[in-house]
Amino acid sequence: MTDLSLAPGDALDLGCGEGGDGLWLAGRGWHVTAVDISAVAVERLTALARSHGLGDRVVAVRHDLHISFPSGVFDLICAHYLHTPFGLDRSTVLRSAAHALRPGGRLLVVDHGSTAPWSWNQDAGIRYPSPREVAAGIDLTPGTWTVERSDALRGIATGPDGRTAEVTDHVLLIRRTA
Ligand SMILES: C[S@@+](CC[C@H](N)C(=O)[O-])C[C@H]1O[C@@H](n2cnc3c(N)ncnc32)[C@H](O)[C@@H]1O
Numbered sequence: 001m002t003d004l005s006l007a008p009g010d011a012l013d014l015g016c017g018e019g020g021d022g023l024w025l026a027g028r029g030w031h032v033t034a035v036d037i038s039a040v041a042v043e044r045l046t047a048l049a050r051s052h053g054l055g056d057r058v059v060a061v062r063h064d065l066h067i068s069f070p071s072g073v074f075d076l077i078c079a080h081y082l083h084t085p086f087g088l089d090r091s092t093v094l095r096s097a098a099h100a101l102r103p104g105g106r107l108l109v110v111d112h113g114s115t116a117p118w119s120w121n122q123d124a125g126i127r128y129p130s131p132r133e134v135a136a137g138i139d140l141t142p143g144t145w146t147v148e149r150s151d152a153l154r155g156i157a158t159g160p161d162g163r164t165a166e167v168t169d170h171v172l173l174i175r176r177t178a
Contacts, residue, residue, distance in 0.1 A: 006076060008028060009075030010075050011032045011074060011076040012034075012035070012074045013077075014035060014079040014082055014093065014097065015065070016035060016036045016041060016060065017038075019044070019060060021080055022058055022060070026052075026054040026057040026058045032058045034058060034059070035061050039062050041060075045060040069093065072100065073101070073102050074102065076105060077107045078108045078109075078110075079093070079097065079107075080110045081111065082109075082111075085121075091138055094109060098138060098140055098145055102176070103177065104176065105175070106176075107172075107174040107175075107176075108173050109170075111129070111134065112167070112168075112170070113167075113169055116167050128168075129170075131149075131170045144176065144178050145175065146174070148174065148175050149173035150171070150173075151170075153171055155167065
């Protein structure tokens with residue numbers, strides 16, 4: 001069983017959107033770098049962090065992960081629903097993330113595992129890669145990284161219009177051991 005009560009350190013949020021996860025982490029003592037290709041997302045997160053009194057713990061930066069990866073080393077790197085209809089080599093991004101972890105640091109990838117009724121993509125043929133397949137795509141050297149969790153979790157989610165539905169999330173947690 002993985003102890004998920006991590007001591008605060010340096011975190012990187014990939015594709016942060018409006019930054020709910022970064023704010024949550026900053027509120028618990030983490031120093032967060034949050035990146036997104038959207039200037040609007042970065043501006044909103046910067047304003048939200050200031051209004052929550054967390055401006056000194058959150059640095060939001062516009063960054064296209066298709067082109068390059070942010071510099072620095074981190075204790076926790078999150079990629080939550082880093083899905084996009086545009087070109088993005090996620091395996092390369094996640095491999096860069098694994099290499100940007102400090103020894104002992106963790107990479108947390110949360111992906112959609114089912115289509116919510118409110119999703120913009122209602123393609124019935126869509127296939128969601130399993131966490132194991134995502135891990136295989138990252139292609140990490142055994143002995144330096146270990147998969148701590150690889151799960152499909154089902155739960156009730158609330159959509160933007162207030163509707164609720166059962167959805168599946170794919171959760172992958174990788175730890176850098178050396
Ligand atoms: C589905 S949203 C998830 C947002 C947030 N992580 C969350 O869980 O609410 C995906 C995010 O990835 C960002 N994104 C898409 N392509 C990107 C890229 N090439 N570089 C950086 N961010 C990107 C989008 O702008 C969007 O904010």
